[in-house]
Amino acid sequence: MECLLRCTDFAMATVKRCIMDLGSKYTAWSSVSTLIQKNLVMKTHNPARFSLTEDGLALGGRLESLEGTKDGPEGDREARSEGDEEGEEEEGVAAVVDLTASDDDEEKEEDRLHPTETCAAQPRSVVPGMFFSGKPQNVPSRNPNSWSLLPGSYEIILCVDFIETTGGSKHCKQELVKELQRNGVSFDVRKLNVGDFLWVAREKVSPVPGQLRTPVGRELVLDYIIERKRMDDLCGSIIDGRFREQKFRLKRCGLRKPCYLVEECGKAASHLSLPETTLQQAIINTQVIDRFFVKRVQDVRESVAYLTVMTRYLNKLYQNCTLTCRSRELEGDGEDEEEEVEERGSPSCSLISFAEFNHGAIKNKCQTVKEVFARQLMQVSGLSGDKAAAILELYSTPLSLLTAYERCAGETEKEKLLSSIRYGKLKRNLGPALSRTVYQLYCTQGALT
Numbered sequence: 544m545e546c547l548l549r550c551t552d553f554a555m556a557t558v559k560r561c562i563m564d565l566g567s568k569y570t571a572w573s574s575v576s577t578l579i580q581k582n583l584v585m586k587t588h589n590p591a592r593f594s595l596t597e598d599g600l601a602l603g604g605r606l607e608s609l610e611g612t613k614d615g616p617e618g619d620r621e622a623r624s625e626g627d628e629e630g631e632e633e634e635g636v637a638a639v640v641d642l643t644a645s646d647d648d649e650e651k652e653e654d655r656l657h658p659t660e661t662c663a664a665q666p667r668s669v670v671p672g673m674f675f676s677g678k679p680q681n682v683p684s685r686n687p688n689s690w691s692l693l694p695g696s697y698e699i700i701l702c703v704d705f706i707e708t709t710g711g712s713k714h715c716k717q718e719l720v721k722e723l724q725r726n727g728v729s730f731d732v733r734k735l736n737v738g739d740f741l742w743v744a745r746e747k748v749s750p751v752p753g754q755l756r757t758p759v760g761r762e763l764v765l766d767y768i769i770e771r772k773r774m775d776d777l778c779g780s781i782i783d784g785r786f787r788e789q790k791f792r793l794k795r796c797g798l799r800k801p802c803y804l805v806e807e808c809g810k811a812a813s814h815l816s817l818p819e820t821t822l823q824q825a826i827i828n829t830q831v832i833d834r835f836f837v838k839r840v841q842d843v844r845e846s847v848a849y850l851t852v853m854t855r856y857l858n859k860l861y862q863n864c865t866l867t868c869r870s871r872e873l874e875g876d877g878e879d880e881e882e883e884v885e886e887r888g889s890p891s892c893s894l895i896s897f898a899e900f901n902h903g904a905i906k907n908k909c910q911t912v913k914e915v916f917a918r919q920l921m922q923v924s925g926l927s928g929d930k931a932a933a934i935l936e937l938y939s940t941p942l943s944l945l946t947a948y949e950r951c952a953g954e955t956e957k958e959k960l961l962s963s964i965r966y967g968k969l970k971r972n973l974g975p976a977l978s979r980t981v982y983q984l985y986c987t988q989g990a991l992t
Contacts, residue, residue, distance in 0.1 A: 692763065692866040697744040699765070699858045701730040701850060702897075704739045707771065708732050722847035728854050737789075737796045737904035740769040740804075740850060742857055743897050744866050763866050763894040765857060766799040771846065773806045777822055778815040786825065787921060790833055791928040796904050797871050797895050802836045803829055804846055832927065860890050869893045871903065913939045923980055930973060933966035934981075941985065948986055958982050 575593065578584035583599035586592070595603070701723070708720055723730050735741065746760035770793060772780070780786040793801040805826055815822070830837040840846050910918075913935060920931040938944040951957040961978035965971065983991065 689870075690761070690868050692744055692746055692761070694863050694865060697746050697760075697763075697866065698729065699854065699861065700743050700745050701728055701854050702735065702741050702743055703730050703732050704735040705732050707739050718843050719847060722844060723850070726847065726851040728851050734901075735904075736901050736906060737792050738768040738801075739771040741765070741798070742767055742854065744861065744894070761868075762897040763868055764798065764897050764900045765861070765894065766891055767802065767853065767857065768793065768796065768798045768800070769802045769804050769850075769853075771804045771806070774822060775815060777805070777825065778817050781822075781825055782816060784922070787928075788918075790829065790835070791917075791921060791931075792904065792906070793835075794833075794928055797900055799891065800836070802838060804849065805837060805839050806843065806846060807839065807841050864890060864892045867893050868896050871895060871899065912941075916941055920981070923977070923984065926977055926981075929967045930977065933964050933973065934961060937964065945985060948982065957986065 575584060578599070579586055581598070582596055583602055584593050585596050587594065703719075703723075708717075720732075742765040743762040744765060745762050748758045748760045750757045770789060777786065780789065803826075826837060826839075829835050838849060840849060916939070917931050917935055919941075920926055920934060921928060934944075938947060947960060948957050951960060958979045959975055961973050961981055962975040964973045966973060
């Protein structure tokens with residue numbers, strides 16, 4: 544291990560020294576992208592960490608061997624002047640550290656140094672413990688299809704779900720549109736597969752001479768989405784189970800700032816199917832346990848006022864930001880970036896395109912076994928989305944869970960199988976009660992009592 548460390552330190556120090564000796568105005572970090580392209584260094588983690596690959600270690604060994612030959616017995620037998628030694632040193636090192644050379648040149652150099660040795664190609668790997676952090680320049684993006692919107696090239700548009708403007712109470716929904724128009728809010732009515740309101744950054748495009756229609760601008764979805772609930776709607780969604788499903792889908796839609804906009808019904812709440820205390824408790828649970836931001840308003844006018852203020856706030860927040868498109872399939876949901884953004888206190892500029900967001904939020908699309916299993920688990924009383932996600936990390940399908948039950952020694956061990964699973968940011972245990980309930984649900988023969 545000590546030899547590997549010495550080899551690694553020598554390789555990086557020599558590369559940096561050679562770059563500086565060549566009189567370049569850039570630091571050693573300017574060549575990290577070249578090292579990555581040559582498969583000598585591998586980039587991982589966020590913030591960035593770098594480690595030597597097998598090829599990088601081989602280069603370090605070559606550098607060390609050349610450094611040793613200059614002080615060896617052959618060098619002592621020959622009388623050289625100081626200027627000749629410096630000239631040969633520069634020539635020898637430059638020949639090895641020429642990272643801009645082609646692969647063929649590198650193979651010829653390897654054959655010159657080791658004419659009798661042949662080695663098979665070995666897979667690239669990261670050597671543990673060889674990490675160093677920093678901010679290199681010109682590192683290629685992981686998503687080759689990414690694109691960006693520069694400041695001033697886009698506008699912030701409020702998107703309203705068409706259900707909010709049609710059907711139901713026409714008076715309230717017409718009032719919503721009129722209030723938005725009266726407040727001067729730029730909005731667009733469209734079908735949203737999750738949420739009632741969200742904001743997009745739409746690219747500004749100009750009409751093209753000779754074309755009938757103006758080209759459609761690209762759109763990125765900002766990290767703010769709002770689900771609007773009247774008290775009567777909240778009551779109905781709790782009774783039929785839609786409320787928990789909506790919260791689950793909002794959490795996994797890819798947007799980092801979900802919000803519930805709750806409209807009070809006043810005296811009408813006393814005529815609902817559920818007690819008002821039950822509805823208030825559901826709202827508090829949404830805010831405290833599910834960690835949603837909840838905004839309470841009295842009527843549709845206050846709802847529009849809040850949407851207006853949010854639209855103006857987002858215009859101010861993103862006015863100097865360069866927005867980059869990210870793919871959820873290639874880079875995940877951006878949880879690591881969310882923590883980094885919260886630490887900086889600045890908005891995230893890595894966003895999802897509207898087309899990808901809306902397609903991924905389709906309610907009745909084809910589902911995987913894991914997604915169906917998650918829906919089944921969430922039907923258990925007291926089993927929230929975070930708890931279901933924690934179970935799915937260990938047992939992604941019902942078959943894997945049933946196999947784990949079969950491996951248990953006795954009935955007591957089966958009932959406590961899931962009790963020690965940790966969930967949420969606080970990493971609390973799932974508990975024996977829920978563990979026993981899930982076991983009875985999937986392992987009880989016949990009807991449940």
